[in-house]
Amino acid sequence: MPYRVVISAELAKLFSVLSNPHRVRIVEELSQGELSVNDLQCRLNITHAAVSQQLAVLRTNRFVVERREGRNVLYHLRDADLAAWVLSGIKFISPNQDEIQKMMSAIESAKQIWSPVDDQTKTSKQSKRNNQNKE
Secondary structure, three states: OHHHHHHHHHHHHHHHHOOOHHHHHHHHHHOOOOEEHHHHHHHHOOOHHHHHHHHHHHHHOOOEEEEEEOOEEEEEEOOOHHHHHHHHOHHHHOOOHHHHHHHHHHHHHHHHHHOOOOHHHHHHHHHHHHHHHHO
16 A cells, blocks of 8 residues: 555645646647747746746656757757646646536626616615615
């Protein structure tokens, strides 16, 4: 049974590394091939420092490998299957048709309850309150 503890801990570590949206995006961007920090910065629209920080986490956990080409450092996935596996997770976060219908129904109910009252109804309610206060 100790192997279950070890495997569970390693899987939890894997999920922890992928718990940051920028790291997930980096994995997906690198699924297309090698990229530099500057390339990733442009694609993710985050700072150079933020890309470097996320790459350091991915590198430390052996998700990505760096390759030097002169003064440039290019990054690629250690195992290309990682990106496919991450992408397959979309089915777990995609709502099914029943959930979408329930959400749309809840939104419509909220709109009806919370929508501003038109001027005529406001005036009518105000008149009722004034009459009640006079009594």
